[in-house]
Amino acid sequence: MDVLAERFEENRGHLRAVAYRMLGSVSEAEDAVQESWIRLSRSDVSGVENLGGWLTTVVGRVCLDMLRSRKSRREDALEVYVPDPVVDRDDSVDPEHAAMLTDSVGLALMVVLEALPPVERVAFVLHDMFQVPFEEIAPIVDRTPASARQLASRARRKVQGRTPREEVDRGRQREVVGAFLKAARAGDFEALLAVLDPDVVLRADTGAAAVGGVSRLVSGARAVAQQALTFTQFAPYSRLALVNGAYGLVTAPEGTAFSVMSFEVADGRVVEINLLADPDRLAELAIPALPEA
Template sequence: MALTMSDVDRFETSRPRLEAIAYRLLGSASEAEDAVQETFLRWQATDVDRVEVPEAWLTKVLTNLCLNQLTSARARRETYVGQWLPEPLLAGDPMLGPADTAEQRESVSYAVLVLLERLSPAERAVYVLREAFDYPHREIARILDISEAASQQILHRAKKHVAEGRARTEVDEAAARRVVEEFLTAATSGRTEPLVRLLTADAISIGDGGGKVPARAKAFEGAVAVAKFMRGLFTPGKAKRDLVGGSPEVHATTANGGPAVVAVVDGRVVGILCVEVTAEGIAAFRNQVNPDKLERATRRWAAADHGAPLFRAF
């Protein structure tokens, strides 16, 4: 049965919410878009007049598509070249979804998206639907074909796993931005000591190049090792300029609601460094340089007013 314009409009009204759910579940904007498009095709193929609650029907179809995707994604990531990190989203991207509560903001933070990779698909789905979108356990149970009690138990496990990975208290946004600006000043000073002072003793640095851009397969661990790497990362060099196609403009901004450093060459985002700032200092750098995971960021960057760069790197 062909969809009417009203049927299409009903789906399009739900699209932003569906994309935000899919992104949190999959950690990939491109895969989220594909899942939402497949949901539309399922909507197009069904007798929509028999769907009593379109929002619930669409959410159930999307969530189960994402669960299937997560199962296959785990197998694919076993052969992924180097470290796998989620696709970061720049400030203002509608796929970030609601940010009215602390739980909603945390559920899409880059650090939590990384932690969600440790959860089972079911744990991830319950956590996202409950924490980010405030679905009652009764509805989550219907979406996942489980009992309400099972949904509550799964959420408890998921929150425990996430909490274990986020033991430190984070600082407010203004303070975090000041720390990032101090970091950039230290990183371009050519000295290691100022960087070490900004880091926690067990700081880490992880990069995702997807086999297309050089990135160390193993994380740097410890303040000194991370500081030396960051100093080298911001040290000028022709090889670096040749690799990215020029001298990047460096901006301090936000990605996934947290502080980030964005490197841009001729309007193209070539790297997003997500910085995890805690009360004790910078605990983690997660550097996304895989060009496949920066296409949406580049489009967002072109459409936004981002001001003048802080400096040119390399």
């Protein structure tokens, strides 16, 4: 068992990365990884040549079950949902987070993945992000390899059609997010407009508070800038951070996380903002202490 546990630990980072992309939840991803360990410990894998591949398919099945269960629970829920962000200081990235975000998985992409049907999400994540052959994906989604290929293809078209173009220069990202924060702190409406793309989208998820109508989807620079002005009172408590590998903001009055904002930047302007302000979910995330912005 000790040897088996050691081999599992060698694959844990990869499995966590797979599960996070599948589920968009850090805690659920860890649950899925633990379930894969339970299934491994109860299985005879003496004839398995590629244990990593075997574990990947197991965690894929576990995640598919969790996605299906979640879908049935969320059918009557509000549409505005922001997946769990992965937050780091820009000068000190958690090694586990780095492994989870290999190839950079921005929060905007995670939002798009949330909208996919479970089988499409599993097929797309396994094939396009982790190069799992369709022959191995097929039994997970209970399809033929050809059908599994079609599932991934449909998901790919949806992802390509809805994922915003992204600025890859981290220094430029920092500059734009810093300008947004400066404008928000000053309550400067015109400065906010200058940093926002005309078609910018703001997605705000406040969790349980959404019952009161707080969670919302806001579109257009003027509407988003107006919404940002309501953030001015909290802006002094905001700090720059890496959110899923790109620059974002963490607001933490008295050291307790109040919100996490991710920004998608293109051509020097903000094209999408995803804000998580669900206190219950934020309390479960590992958010580091951040230096002054």
